[in-house]
Amino acid sequence: MSDQITLPAELRDAATAARRPSRTEAEEAVRTLLRWAGDDPDREGLVGTPERVVRAYEEFFAGYDQDPVDILHRTFEETDGYDEMVVLRDIRLESHCEHHMVPIIGKAHVAYLPDRRVVGISKLARVVEIFSKRLQIQEKLTSQIANTINEVLQPKGVAVVIEAAHECMTTRGVHKPGVTMVTSRMLGAFRTSPATRREFMALIQGSNRGLSNA
Numbered sequence: 001m002s003d004q005i006t007l008p009a010e011l012r013d014a015a016t017a018a019r020r021p022s023r024t025e026a027e028e029a030v031r032t033l034l035r036w037a038g039d040d041p042d043r044e045g046l047v048g049t050p051e052r053v054v055r056a057y058e059e060f061f062a063g064y065d066q067d068p069v070d071i072l073h074r075t076f077e078e079t080d081g082y083d084e085m086v087v088l089r090d091i092r093l094e095s096h097c098e099h100h101m102v103p104i105i106g107k108a109h110v111a112y113l114p115d116r117r118v119v120g121i122s123k124l125a126r127v128v129e130i131f132s133k134r135l136q137i138q139e140k141l142t143s144q145i146a147n148t149i150n151e152v153l154q155p156k157g158v159a160v161v162i163e164a165a166h167e168c169m170t171t172r173g174v175h176k177p178g179v180t181m182v183t184s185r186m187l188g189a190f191r192t193s194p195a196t197r198r199e200f201m202a203l204i205q206g207s208n209r210g211l212s213n214a
Contacts, residue, residue: 027050027053028050030049030053030054031050034049066130069148072119072123072149079116086121087204090109093128097135099168102172109204110127110158111200112157115153127145127149128145131145138166141183147187157186157191157192158185161182162184
């Protein structure tokens with residue numbers, strides 16, 4: 001039996017935050033990568049690059065500092081009995097592959113069947129954005145979005161479909177451009193009812209196709 005101690009998630013998060021490098025350390029890491037690539041970080045065109053890269057990373061990975069659960073907590077019950085599907089399709093998705101740290105670009109389609117409560121549609125897009133602004137694999141991203149909506153809103157069902165292109169296979173490795181990966185997560189009525197699932201799929205198939213328009 002291993003003597004290794006596993007910390008609770010909240011303590012692991014606190015320990016990770018405590019070890020977070022400073023901005024100066026992050027910029028120096030970029031300088032190291034520039035030297036490793038074979039260039040001179042002190043030449044005119046690269047002098048400001050470490051600072052710019054760190055600022056860009058703050059945007060790319062802003063999701064680590066945001067809680068998607070908080071976003072969904074404000075709901076509305078005055079719906080005049082509306083209990084049909086709510087679908088938000090073609091949500092622009094920009095993420096980064098956790099294996100190579102290169103972009104994942106695509107779109108997400110999100111749906112839920114309300115059970116008395118609904119949430120502002122912008123909140124659904126915000127949940128997609130928060131999870132996307134982290135290092136990801138598409139399968140995990142799809143599950144995180146669906147599971148969080150399901151846990152907070154407790155609807156009759158949740159469906160998430162993501163279509164995305166991964167630059168880790170289009171610009172390196174097998175070099176296969178034009179390939180789209182599709183993942184889905186169906187919960188509640190979307191999993192148990194074929195008719196509900198077909199309705200959702202028909203609705204998102206009516207959207208404009210093509211990642212160039214995502």
